Structure formats: structure tokens, C-alpha cells
Amino acid sequence: MRKNIVAGNWKMNKTFQQAEELVAEVKDLMEEHEIKHTEVIVIPPFPYLEMATDLAQGSPLKVGAQNVSDHDYGAYTGEISAPMLASMEVNYCIVGHSERRKYFREKSKALAEKVKQLLNAGITPIFCCGEDLEKREKGQQEKVVERQISKALFELEPDDFSRMVIAYEPVWAIGTGKNATPEQAQEMHAFIRKIIEGKYGKDISENISILYGGSCNAKNAKSLFKNPDVDGGLIGGASLNAEEFLKVIRGIPA
């Protein structure tokens, strides 16, 4: 079944104490506002994951990681593997965020490995795709997204693919305050669903959650989430404050 999901990608923000406070606030607000039909995920930096999974225990709040190694164990100094994340009860992990593609030169081959590592460990990958401004201006957004998805994911068996979450994040909208319009988001989400249908069939394409990311906030969440192919959001800046994050979550149609 297609799930509504709102995930907060904290990126490299917050001290441990601030992070602890924010997880507790999100959890309390979810309880207070009886958020039950939307899967809410906090995605803090690695060192805070154990604190977050401890605090989330017994509540519907889920915890995700921002990255994972493409290896499972061994001499890879500074890396964190999928089995390690699973042993800390992490439920989700972002793969292929545009900041990682850009600053850490992550390529499709490594992203495909990361996805496999996560699926083997029982963690749901949130796979990010999206075009930059130059490609959007040339009208090549579909070509870019199709290539990103097919290169990293289309080797997966249907059963494995059906466990993925996709996030469409146009690079020009990330952290810029310039979100995609609801029409642009719907158009790209419908396109993504169509290419998934072409490869894996209607059953899988209709049931996969596709999130929008890029300057999504309390003001625009509702108009973005009301589109039939937008199943929620991957939220950066607006997830760093619990009240604002709650407003984004409440943008999901009842």
C-alpha cells in the first residue's frame, strides 16, 4: 500500500542536546495532534541515531540515516554500514542525495550498491533523484531523472524494488526557497510512476511512495501534497523546527 511519508533530513545541523530536544518535540507533537496516518521520519546525523531510536521507541516516529557505505564491513575508515544501522534499529536511509552526488562525487554504480546493502539489512532506502537548473532550463528533466533511476535501481528484482521510496528533488529547489510548483511536482511524479510502471508493472508503480523535496515548508506543503502522485515530502530546512515540521506533516490531506 502506498504510504504518506514526511521525512526530515537534518543534514549537518544541531548539537547533540539540540537534536535530543528536537526528536522529543516531534514525538510529543505527533502524539498531541494524533498523527497516525502519515509515516513521520527524523533523519539526524549519524552520532545521534542511537539517541533518536531510543527516544522513538514505543512511538510511531521512525528514524532514518543520511547515508550508508556501499560495503558491509571491513577496512573503510570513517564509513557506516547498513548492518550497523540495522543493529541500531534505523528504519530508513537516504541514498543519492544531490549534495552527496555533488560534493562527494557519488555515482550510480555505488548508489546501486548502497541500495542493495540497505535492502539486505531490512532498511528502506529513500532514493533521491532530480535535475539541476541547467537541465531544467533545457527541458531535460525527464531524461535526467529516468537515467538516475534506471541506472541505480532497475537491476533490482521486483520484490526488492517494491520496498523502495523515491524522492524527487530538483536540485534548483533545494535550500533555495524556490520550490517546484505543484504542477511541476505532479508532472515529474507522474513521469516517475510511468517509468516504474514500464519496468515493473502497474501494481508496483501504484504502490510505491514518491516524495517531493526542495524548499517544501509549512506554507507550500499542502498545495504540493494534494497532488495525486505526491505522497509526501523529504524536508530539509523546515524540519529543523518541530512546530514548522508539524505544519508540513499536517499538509498531508486527511
Ligand code: PGA
Ligand atoms: P530543503 O532541503 O527543504 O532545505 O530545500 C531538502 C533536501 O535536501 O532534502
